[in-house]
Amino acid sequence: MAEMKVNFQNLKNSSLPTWLGLVFGSWVGLVWGSLISAPVGIGFGVLAGSAFGGFLAVPVWGTVWGLVGLGRQRENAIRQQGIKLLKEDDPLAQRVYALASQLGLKTRPWVGVMPHNNAYAIGAHADAALVVIGQPLIDSMNEAEVDAVIGHELGHIANNDMRRMGLARSFQNSLVWYLGFSQTVQSWGRWILTWLSELFVLRLSRSREYWADAIGAALTSKEHMIGALERLHHGPELSEFERSNARLMFRGVAGGSLLSTHPTLEERRAALQAEIYLKQIPLLKNHDGRPLQTPVSLPKAEDIAYAKSKAE
Template sequence: MGETMSEPTIKLRGLKHSSMPTWLGLVLGSWFGLIWGSLLSAPFGIGFGVAAASGLGGFLAVPLWGTIWGLIGLGRQREIAVRRHGIRLLADGDPLTQRVAALAAKLGLKTRPWVGVMPHNNAYAIGSNANNALVVVGQPLIDTLTEAEVDAVIGHELGHVANNDMRRMGLARSFQNSLVWYLGFSGTLQRWARWILTWLSEFFVLGLSRKREYWADAIGAALTGKEHMIAALEKLHQAPALSGFERDHARLMFRGFAKGSLWSTHPTLEQRRAALQREIYLKRIPVQQTKALPEAPTASTLPNPEDIAYAKR
């Protein structure tokens, strides 16, 4: 038997995958928005003292609502998606399930996500954390991409799982809704601050979404090779326009809105390709050298079931 080449395996513990910094930033951002809204509204018919008092309760209410409702929504994501999105869950022995499991183990995840197939030419991952994640791959991708390119897409979605990006984005959206809803209690704040903060927070959420895509691309490239990640991106961006379902859930998708503006959910193809070619994020992924899989992941390459099990039900 010939020698096997070595390839990098990601050190999961070395990834900055904690969502706590994002949560703290959202709390501070909501407090800043409440103070700023009070200052902005004061010259327009309401005294600063009254405006500030109306915002004091928000210092507790907005973070509390944002956190609780955000986590509740994330916890129900997988169940809702399977029921409403036309997803077909795959069995343990399905080749795609095995490939996802092998890549999850290579990434260092202790649980392997559920795997589903959808009819749309896209892919996404959902769930509050790695213990209840679902990776969904579009059947058109399976039919048209090479195995290495499909693995790159899967690696990208597993990168979102490993980085807790679903929790980051879910909390960001929940905090945004909580802040805007709370400001709606005051007619003056609603008239002046609420409208402005709605747009400012939207730019923040979209900016966070674009940044997380770069990191997920880098993890997919670290798992499979940047040439496969770039090839998959190029093929997907040549695909037909986004379907209605994809537009409605663009922030979740592997390919979303990418117009190169503040309104984009994703970086453009050119931006993502350049980041991979220059290894802007890729060189910051912590890796270690291990023996490579001789071929595409198969049942024989899967880790021991005792070491990696399905996510908690």
């Protein structure tokens, strides 16, 4: 079997622009909160001074707390979420490793199975990532659709989306926590900043799903990615666990509103069909300019758990 190989080196996966945006956004929020809450006639220097402590504290707290939390994610998930961790020689784990190689990842993520009809990836970086696939999803999808879901989750790893989202949530918590001690910013000002930051985090979450879909499609095909999305969309309602962790999930809260964690099925399908993001995924190419296809060593179909379930 041959599959396209993603040019990992040219993938725009740095989390630095996101971090800089979070720092700048926190500063704007602090200054705005001070301005709207200050008495009439107060000087700008006084306002800047009242927010100055947060200029340093919020970025430092947001960065440190975010990275510490991300560093513990993988072990905490295994311990608390009922995940069955697969051994390296498990056929499904081998499938994940093969697709990770096509994506250009140099390390093998941990692979686990959960009882929920969903999938997600967590970890501070590619060297400490965990890919979790739901057993109901494995049982209901065909091989290519499962591969598309795996590719989607590997896309989050390659794109550094776990770090982006972890830092965004940590910065939000740090900003709100700092403002809670502020004697300058009034309660309604803090409420507005809390909601504005929440809308930013949710918008970031929705945008990253499009890119992960595109990588899943690059590793399989856009038809298989669309098929996986449609099958999940028509599956059972989200469990309480899935809703509480919706930002991490392959399928999240997708109501088409600003409060949604994911784009709607129609939006994701349209983006894939038009190849809006797929065209921007860098692929390794032959000397003639065609995408490079390399042979992939995969487990035999009859040895793979989801293939067995289809045959039974």
